[in-house]
Amino acid sequence: MGSSRDDEKIERGLADEDMQSAGETAMTNKKMMEESEGDDTGEEAQCVEMIFRDKAVPSWQNQLTWRAFVVSFVLGILFTFIVMKLNLTVGIIPSLNVSAGLLGFFFVKTWTKFLEKSGLLIQPFTRQENTVIQTCVVATSGIAFSGGFGGYLLGMSDVIANQTKSAETNNAQNIKNPSLGWIIGFLFVVSFLGLFSVLPLRKIMVIDFKLIYPSGTATAHLINSFHTPQGAKLAKKQVKTLGKFFSFSFLWAFFQWFFTADDEECGFKNFPTFGLKAYDNKFYFDFSATYVGVGMICPHIINVSLLLGAILSWGIMWPLIKTREGDWYNAGLGDGNLQGIQGYRVFIAIALILGDGLYNFIKVLAKTLTGLSRQLKNKNLGVGLPSADRPSPEKQSLSYDDQIRTQLFLKDAIPTWVAMGGYVAIATISIALLPQIFHQLKWYYILVIYIIAPTLAFCNAYGSGLTDWSLASAYGKLAIFTIGAWAGAHNGGVIAALAACGVMMNIVSTASDLMQDFKTGYMTLASPRSMFVSQVIGTAMGCVISPCVFWLFYKAFPGIGTAHSQYPSPFALVYRNMAILGVDGFSSLPNNCLQLCYAFFAVAFILNGIRDYSPRRWAKFMPLPMAMAIPFYLGAYFAIDMCLGSLILFVWQMKNKAQADAFGPAVAAGLICGDGIWVLPSSILALAGVNPPICMKFLSRATNTKVDNFLSP
Secondary structure, three states, X not given: XXXXXXXXXXXXXOHHHHHHHHHHHHHHHHHHHHHOOOOOOOHHHHOHHHHOOOOOOOOHHHHOOHHHHHHHHHHHHHHHHHHHHHHHHOOOOOOOHHHXXXXXXXXXXXXHHHHHHHOOOOOOOOHHHHHHHHHHHHHHHHHHHHOOOOOOOHHHOHHHHHHHOOOOOOOHHHOOOOOHHHHHHHHHHHOOHHHHHOHHHHHHHHHHOOOOOHHHHHHHHXXXXXXXXXXXXXXXXXXHHHHHHHHHHHHHHHHHHOOEOOOOOOOHHHOOOOOHHHHHOOOOOOOOHHHHHHHHHOOHHHHHHHHHHHHHHHHHXXXXXXXXXXXXXXXXXXXXXXXXXXXXXXXXXXXXXXXXHHHHHHHHHHHXXXXXXXXXXXXXXXXXXXXXXXXXXXXXXXXHXXXXXXXXXXXXXXXXXXXXXXHHHHHHHHHHHHXXXXXXXXXXXXXXXXXXXXXXXXXXXXXXXXXXXXXXXXXXXXXXXXXXXXXXXXXXHHHHHHHHHHXXXXXXXXXXXXXXXXXXXXXXXXXXXXXXXXXXXXXXXXXXXXXXXXXXXXXXXXXXXXXXXXXXXHHHHHHHHHHHHHHHOOOXXXXXXXXXXXXXXXXXXXXXHHHHHOOHHHHOOOOOHHHHHHHHHHOOHHXXXXXXXXXXXXHHHHHOHHHHHHHHHHHHHHHHHHHHHOHHHHHHHHHOOOOOOOXXXXXXXXXXXXXXXXXXX
């Protein structure tokens, strides 16, 4: 997506590591394109803009076409379904940049080719229009993440509240069930502020500071490569590959549906691959094409970290802690009670997430402040940040590409008064309306958030430019603990904290996304105005599409958010428990849970420290605490699927790395999209009362004997 989004690194794109896959694909496309240009040498062979020098750049108004927004709307719905499904299952959302760019190119190219043959083509398809589509799709589907449908928003509901067993915070003041009307209203009120908060800084970030924004850069290379004759041929092959695996994934999901009946324990997804004892401890392969595809996109270390976390928790820790039942916690509480074994699962996972988030928050903040201090000491703000592989700033001169790009980037400037006026106007409306949606969230809480939000948005956008790491969820957790403690349990502190988290996350997340998109636009000669308008339109579409898709899930699949449902939404319980911790403190934890939380909080810091400060040959093998934390609550099944995807890609790369880098993301996208889009017809069937005809279920011999004895006359 326009930006890889701590759990954000996991939830929305796995941040600094996940874009490696998209980046490699873009660079492979670019390399193939350059090799096909022949034996040209010198600056012309190295300059991208030389290739496009004979193509006129359309005005910013002409970059915003009806066909671009029609395609964006269709792709926005598709990717919203995919993101929503992943949000409500494991909370791991890979970068879908390659898929969005590829499908956007394919649809419009097909459209324009048909019109051209009919003699009706008025405006050719350009890379600027492709960038507009990319930006709009990313903004639309991005709301499915920042809207908190699998996190803070669902965490407000009574379904999640009933799992916490906290009498003090499970009253009406601290519960708000989802409703389509208030969700759409909430998103429209909070989703646009981030766009205006850093808008005046686009020149400083992109041109003066020359920040890399790796996600935006990789996406730009991808789009540029598509719009050469050689790149278009490769894109056609990639789309064909995507289509094959899309069809396979969709048909496989359809086939599996027949065996699921109406029991959550039916179907291939509950196949006891490693035996029934392993199945009871969440170790099995669930035949999910989505997770295999996600595993192919995610870096290998992410998938290995997930499996390591599953082995450590469900393979070792939870069986050992269960032997202390009646000693560490009361016997007979049940598997899902937070006063029992579930408390250890949830709060130790939270400790790992907070430790990882705090460490990286400090690291990125320190890097941000260091970079800023260097810039402020330099008299010439037009130079980039020095680095090991870049010459001294004073010796740099603008390349041909940068001259052309800078000229066009500055041509369509957006007045500063638009940004400042827009922020103040939307903030004023928001301060007036948000307390009507959440009466627990007082107007002065919101005012304080909006005063400090631009600074945090700048820090996040700057840090994202340096590291490709957006820490939106870390800033959201900061709001949870601050506003929760300020409000208190008796004043609806849980709802106030979760709503404040949503406000903060939407601001800082969209701010870094916008800067990533400006970087993409800079490198494809798309106007900042068209980028901004596309982002606004995409955000508006997302504010309607995402709640509607969520509502379809919510109504079609009962039990969303419960541990054993098809959509357990693990982060909803995590976010609510963070809010309870912010309001109540640690008094409700089972025995020895707090000590274990301290230990794993420290483990997160230690693992990150080793990863950052040890030699690279050892650092790359250090597991990521954020990835390790997710299976602590969910189990190993999805980690096994993802490791299979990772293994497939690894073997493919060993055999033919260039082919794997070029077509691996297309295969993965096909697997994810086909399985993801099946949710739409399955939801319609569920709402129509059409249930699968067969239940395929696996029982132990002892259980089966009891059933036979019961059924025998």
